[in-house]
Amino acid sequence: MQQHSGQHLVTAVADAMYGFKTMSWNLGETESFIELNTSNITQDQIDNIERVVNEKIRDAVPMYPTLYDSIDDPKLKEARTRGLPDDHVGPVRVVTIEGMENNMCCGTHVSNLSHLQAVKLLVCEKGKGKCYLIFLVGDRVLNYAQKCYNNNKALTERLKTGPDNFAELIDKLQKTSKSTQKNAVTLLRDLAVLEAEKFKQKKSPDNHLLCLHRKEGDVEFMNILVNEVNDQTVTLFLTVGDEKTTGMFMFAADEATITKFGPKIAELLEGKGFSRYGRYQGKANKMANRSKVENILRGHFIG
Secondary structure, eight states: OHHHHHHHHHHHHHHHHHOOOEEEEEEOSSOEEEEESOSOOOHHHHHHHHHHHHHHHHTTOBEEEEEESOTTOGGGGGSBOTTOOTTOOSOEEEEEETTTEEEEOOSOOOSBGGGGOOEEEEEEEEETTEEEEEEEETHHHHHHHHHHHHHHHHHHHHHTSOGGGHHHHHHHHHHHHHHHHHHHHHHHHHHHHHHHHHHHHHOOTTOOEEEEEETTOOHHHHHHHHHHHOOTTOEEEEEEEOSSSOEEEEEEOOHHHHHHHHHHHHHHTTOEEEEETTEEEEEESOGGGHHHHHHHHHHHHTO
16 A cells, blocks of 8 residues: 555555656566656656655645546546546546546545655666656555665674775775785686696606695686696596585596596586587585595506
8 A cells, every 4th residue: 555555655656756657567566667668867866756755744735535436527527537538437436646646546545645654766677668766655665774884884894994995895805805816816727837847747657647625716717737747648527616516527638538437427427518629527516525536537547
């Protein structure tokens, strides 16, 4: 009732002040909107509509229904009856906001605008030749204010600053995060090169297998490692991600070895893989079985 009556009021004020016509409306579970026949609406206009709407609420303007016996009643000419069929027979119900509008409607409404408490226009989302004015009425305004307060309180505790500084601090944190991520990627690449170099230095003539897991790694890390080893006689089984749950794997070897072991590796890791450019790689859903794969490969290549 509050939301629907509020929709009547916002529609009437938008039309009276700027000639914006309401083409449709929606009363959602948490917020509502009216579709206006314009895409050119300014923030000043939105603020003015909101100001007048709340003035009418404070003025406690009466709102009431009137039932007319027939569509032929001359007083209906003063009401908005868009959508009423030409062949309609019977009574017509019109809802009036005193001194503001008369609108055909069969819904339930408040008897006085003061019962709406307050209206908050949140934002206008633009569409093609139209816009959606999103608003809250009554209890929803209070709920929204409480939610905003709770969010501000939680952020204040975490960011150690007040709401006025949130945007500036978050910008700084995002820039720092991007810089840190960039440095981490660079270090991860360097680490891949070092791991490859370490293997080549310690590699014995009878060891042609490298098994390695790096929790913080990614597909690029594995690719770099394979490229840096750059030895067709070496088989590499590499994994990245969580040691027990999900991650990524890469198996690099000659085509015959990939054909023999690739699908089996994917099966043990409960994942899916594909072969490309001498590498069989994919997602693993059970990284805890990584040791089983290593045992099979060591048994085959090392004995």
